[in-house]
Amino acid sequence: MELKGKVAIVSGAAEGFGKAFAEVLLLKGCKVCLCDINAPLGQKTTGIFEQRFGKENAIFVTCDVTVAEQFADVFKKTKLEYGKIDIVVNNAGVANEKEWRQTIMVNLIGSMQGTELAVKYMSKENGGHGGVIINIGSATGFEPVFFMPAYAASKHGLIGFTRSWSVSKRNEANGLRFACLCPAFAETNLIRFTEGTTLSNSTAEALLKEIGVVKMSQVVESFMELLADESNNGAVLKLTLDDGAEYMYRDAR
Numbered sequence: 001m002e003l004k005g006k007v008a009i010v011s012g013a014a015e016g017f018g019k020a021f022a023e024v025l026l027l028k029g030c031k032v033c034l035c036d037i038n039a040p041l042g043q044k045t046t047g048i049f050e051q052r053f054g055k056e057n058a059i060f061v062t063c064d065v066t067v068a069e070q071f072a073d074v075f076k077k078t079k080l081e082y083g084k085i086d087i088v089v090n091n092a093g094v095a096n097e098k099e100w101r102q103t104i105m106v107n108l109i110g111s112m113q114g115t116e117l118a119v120k121y122m123s124k125e126n127g128g129h130g131g132v133i134i135n136i137g138s139a140t141g142f143e144p145v146f147f148m149p150a151y152a153a154s155k156h157g158l159i160g161f162t163r164s165w166s167v168s169k170r171n172e173a174n175g176l177r178f179a180c181l182c183p184a185f186a187e188t189n190l191i192r193f194t195e196g197t198t199l200s201n202s203t204a205e206a207l208l209k210e211i212g213v214v215k216m217s218q219v220v221e222s223f224m225e226l227l228a229d230e231s232n233n234g235a236v237l238k239l240t241l242d243d244g245a246e247y248m249y250r251d252a253r
C-alpha cells in the first residue's frame with residue numbers, strides 16, 4: 001500500500017503505541033488526525049509532530065472513544081480538514097480490572113465504534129475510496145489470563161470482531177480490509193502497574209520478567225507489515241519477544 005498522501009486517524013495517540021504509529025505514518029508522508037482523551041498531552045504530541053512534519057500534516061481532536069458523538073466528531077473534522085480518510089487505527093486502550101466495565105468500553109466498544117465509523121466514511125458506496133482498519137489487540141486475546149480477565153475478554157472480543165468484519169463480501173466490495181495487531185508486553189505506560197491496573201500487580205510483574213518486553217520498534221515494524229501488505233485482510237499478527245511476529249490467522253476465510 002502506497003502511504004504517501006494517505007489520511008489516517010489514530011486513537012489513543014497522545015503517547016505509547018498510538019504516538020509511535022502516528023509518527024511512522026507521518027514519516028511515510030501521511031496526514032494524521034491524532035485523537036485522545038488526554039487533551040494536554042495529545043496537543044503537546046501533535047505540536048511536536050507539526051514542527052517536524054509540517055503544520056498542515058497533523059491535527060489533534062480531543063476524544064473519549066467511549067462517547068459516540070466525540071468519536072464521530074473526529075471523523076467529521078478529519079474529512080473536513082483533509083477531504084478523505086484512508087487508514088483508521090483503533091489503538092486507545094486501558095488495563096483496569098477494578099474499572100472492568102470501562103476496560104470493555106474503551107478496548108472493545110470504543111474500537112467497534114471506530115470501526116463502524118471507518119466503514120461509514122471509507123466505503124466506496126458512500127463516496128469513500130476504501131481503506132484499511134487496524135485494530136490493536138493483544139497477546140492476551142488468545143489465552144486465559146487469570147489476573148486480567150476483563151482486559152483479556154476485551155482483546156478476545158476485538159479479534160473476533162475484526163475477523164468477522166473481514167469476511168463481509170460487502171466490505172470487500174467497498175474496498176475495505178481489516179487486521180489486528182496483538183503484541184505481548186511492550187514498554188509503555190500501560191504496563192506500569194499502578195493501583196487498579198490489574199487484579200494482582202505482583203503476578204503481572206513476575207510475568208513481565210518471565211516473558212520480557214517487546215521493543216517499540218518491533219511493534220511499529222509489525223504495524224507497518226499489516227498496513228503495507230494488501231493481502232492482509234483478516235490477518236491477526238501476534239508479536240512476542242521469544243517468537244517475534246507470527247500470524248495466528250492469515251485471513252479469516
Ligand SMILES: NC(=O)C1=CN([C@@H]2O[C@H](COP(=O)(O)OP(=O)(O)OC[C@H]3O[C@@H](n4cnc5c(N)ncnc54)[C@H](O)[C@@H]3O)[C@@H](O)[C@H]2O)C=CC1
Pocket residue numbers: 011012013014015016017018035036037038063064065066091092093094106107110136137138139182183184185186187188189190191
Ligand atoms: N503496552 C503493552 O504492553 C501492550 C498494549 N497493547 C494495546 O495497545 C494499545 C495502546 O496501549 P499503550 O500504548 O501500551 O498504552 P498507553 O497507556 O501508553 O496509551 C494509551 C493511550 O490511550 C488513551 N486513552 C485511554 N482511554 C481513552 C479513551 N477512552 N478515549 C481515547 N483515548 C484514550 C490514553 O490517554 C493514552 O494516550 C491498547 O489498546 C493496549 O491494550 C497491546 C499489547 C501490549
Ligand SMILES: CCCCCC(=O)/C=C/C=C\C=C\C=C\[C@@H](O)[C@@H](O)CCCC(=O)O
Pocket residue numbers: 095137138139140143144145146148183184185186190191193197198203204207
Ligand atoms: C497491565 C496489563 C497490560 C497488558 C499488556 C498486554 O496487552 C500484553 C500482555 C502480554 C502477555 C500476557 C500473557 C499472559 C499469560 C497468562 O495467560 C499466563 O500464562 C500467566 C500465568 C502466570 C502465573 O502462572 O503466575
